[in-house]
Amino acid sequence: MDRVVDISTDNSRVSADRGFLVVSQADGATGRVPLDDIAAVILHAHGVIWTARVATELAKRSAPLVICDVNHAPVAVLLALEGHHAQGARIRDQWSASRPLSKQLWKRIVSAKITTQAGLLAALGRREVAPLLELARRVRSGDPENLEAQAARKYWPALMGPDFRRDRSEGGANSLLNYGYTVLRACVARSIVAAGLNPSIGLHHENRGNAFALADDLIEPFRPLVDATVLGLIEAGVSEVTPDAKRRLASIIALDLRLDGEVTPLTVAIRRLAHSLVISFRDRRANLAIFDAPDRNSWSRWVGRVPGEVADVERISADVDVRDV
Structure with a gap:
C-alpha cells in the first residue's frame, strides 16, 4: 500500500513516533499514518514544523x-542517499553508460510520451492526433530535432484550448498540473533511489542545479495521465488546487496501466521502469519497460471521474489528505 500524504494546514507539527507519521494541529486534531505505507510527503502550508526524525525515518x-x-511546484526535495544494497555497482554502471545508450533510452521515452499524448487526444476526439503520431514515429536517437517540443506546441492547444500556455508560475490549470506532476515526480524519485540509481545523473536533463534530472527524464511518459485528470477537473469547474482536487490528483498513483500483458498500478509501473533502466545500464542495451498506451475507455474514465469518487481516501484533518493505493 502506497500513500501520498499532503499537509496544507498552516502551523501543523509533523513528527515520527513508534513507526507512525504523526500530524498535530493547534486545535488538538491529530492524525497518524504508518511510515511503512508512505510513498511521499508533500508540504504546502506555511509554518509547518517537522522534526529531523521525520526526515530520517x-x-x-x-x-x-x-x-x-x-503555485504547488516543488522547490525542494529531501531524499535518501542510499536505497539499495547494490547501489554502488549500479551507480557505476549508470555513470559509465555511453552517450549513444543514453540517447537511445531518451528516444524511447520521448516516443512513448508523444504516443500517449496522441492517445489522449484521440480518446477526446481532438485534432492533431495524426501529426503527433507522425512525430512519435520520427523520433531519432537523442531527439536531435527536439520533436518533444514540437509535439508540445501541437498538444497543449488541442487539449486545453488555443489560449492555453504551459507556465509553472501561473495559476488555474497550470497550478493543477504543477501539483499532479509533483506527486508523480516524488514517486519516480523514490523508485529511482530504491532501484539503486542516482537521481541527479540524467539521460537528457543535465541542468547542474537539478538534483533530480533522472526523475525528470523518467516522468515524461506518465505526464499525460496528469493532463487527463486536470482536464477532467477543469471541465467539472475546478480551477484551483482545492483539497478535493488534491485527492483526485494524488489518486493518479492508483491508476491501472497495462504493462507486458498485465494490469498494474501506476506506482508499480514506475518501479518497473526504474528497474528496467538498471538492466539497460548493466547490459549496455536500451530495453525500457514502458506501459502500453491506454485505450479510449481508460482515458474517458480518467477524464470523467468527479472529485470524491475515488475510494479509500482517508482524511487526517481538514487539510491533511492521504491517498491509499
Whole structure:
C-alpha cells in the first residue's frame, strides 16, 4: 500500500513516533499514518514544523519529503542517499553508460510520451492526433530535432484550448498540473533511489542545479495521465488546487496501466521502469519497460471521474489528505 500524504494546514507539527507519521494541529486534531505505507510527503502550508526524525525515518524508506511553493511546484526535495544494497555497482554502471545508450533510452521515452499524448487526444476526439503520431514515429536517437517540443506546441492547444500556455508560475490549470506532476515526480524519485540509481545523473536533463534530472527524464511518459485528470477537473469547474482536487490528483498513483500483458498500478509501473533502466545500464542495451498506451475507455474514465469518487481516501484533518493505493 502506497500513500501520498499532503499537509496544507498552516502551523501543523509533523513528527515520527513508534513507526507512525504523526500530524498535530493547534486545535488538538491529530492524525497518524504508518511510515511503512508512505510513498511521499508533500508540504504546502506555511509554518509547518517537522522534526529531523521525520526526515530520517522517511529517508530510511526512500520516501521523499517534497516542499512546494505557492503555485504547488516543488522547490525542494529531501531524499535518501542510499536505497539499495547494490547501489554502488549500479551507480557505476549508470555513470559509465555511453552517450549513444543514453540517447537511445531518451528516444524511447520521448516516443512513448508523444504516443500517449496522441492517445489522449484521440480518446477526446481532438485534432492533431495524426501529426503527433507522425512525430512519435520520427523520433531519432537523442531527439536531435527536439520533436518533444514540437509535439508540445501541437498538444497543449488541442487539449486545453488555443489560449492555453504551459507556465509553472501561473495559476488555474497550470497550478493543477504543477501539483499532479509533483506527486508523480516524488514517486519516480523514490523508485529511482530504491532501484539503486542516482537521481541527479540524467539521460537528457543535465541542468547542474537539478538534483533530480533522472526523475525528470523518467516522468515524461506518465505526464499525460496528469493532463487527463486536470482536464477532467477543469471541465467539472475546478480551477484551483482545492483539497478535493488534491485527492483526485494524488489518486493518479492508483491508476491501472497495462504493462507486458498485465494490469498494474501506476506506482508499480514506475518501479518497473526504474528497474528496467538498471538492466539497460548493466547490459549496455536500451530495453525500457514502458506501459502500453491506454485505450479510449481508460482515458474517458480518467477524464470523467468527479472529485470524491475515488475510494479509500482517508482524511487526517481538514487539510491533511492521504491517498491509499
